[in-house]
Amino acid sequence: MAAREDTTGPTPRTTKDGVLAAVGPRLRELRRRHGMTLAELAERTGINESTLSRLEGGSRKPTLELLLPLAEVHSVPLDVLVGAPRTGDPRIHIRPVTRDGLTYVPLSRPGGVQAHKLLIPPRPGAEPVPRTHEGFEWLYVLAGRLRLILGERTLVLTPGEAAEFDTHVPHWLGPDDDRTVELLVLFGHQGERAHLRARQEPLRGSADGTH
Incomplete structure (x- = not known):
């Protein structure tokens, strides 16, 4: 009696086609999450706008x-773009990003609420300039003394203290002395765009670029 062929699992071609078809929507989501137009992305990557549009639409x-x-x-590993299956390794690929003198260390994978370690060095002589943006922010002081200006209030947080606030309220973060402050920070998509967008644009009240 001949052995019956097992056809229950996906064929390599079907799996490959499914992976490739998912790349376009994933690229579109990343671009929109970072607040970029196709023209801006074309300028940043050297890939023409038509090719990018076809990639996102699935025709390229x-x-x-x-x-x-x-x-x-987009500051993501290639396996995020192609949706490669997790190998069981829970470790995050840490790639620090520096913006306006602040260092953000990603502690979570792209998508949803973002977790970062934030290092804020002292800036002698710099005047605090509170600013606003969409979303919320939660922070936990790991080391140093944090000076938090929130609306009309000024608070000093020490290691082990946390704060959560609506970022529509004018706010500013910085060291309260001459030491670098280390924070654990959580923010949503709007906060990610405000702090880590690929092309930096002035936000309301951000004359010196300080948080």
Whole structure:
């Protein structure tokens, strides 16, 4: 009696087609989450706008040559772009990002609420300039003394203290002395765009770029 062929699992071609089809929507979501237009992304990557549009729409096949600059601009590993299955390794690929003198260390994968370790060095002579943006922010002081200006209030937080606030309220974060402050920070998509957008744009009240 001949053995019956097992057809219950996905064929390599079906799996490959499914992976490739999911790349376009994933690229569109990353671009929109970072607040970028196709023209801005084209300028950042050197990939023409028409090709980017076709990639997102699924009519252009993604290649390594196209995905590498996109992964770099979006600050994500390639496996995030192609939706590669998790290998069981829970570790996060830590890639620090420096913006306006502040260092953000990502502690979570892209999507949803973002967790970062934030390092704020002292800036002698810099005047606090509170600013606002969409969303919320939660922070926990790991080391140093944090000076938090929130609306009309000024607070000093020490290691082990936490704060949560609506970022529509004018706010500013910085060291209360001459030591770098280390924080654990959580923010949503709007906060990610405000702090880590690929192309920095002045926000309301951000004359010196300080948080």
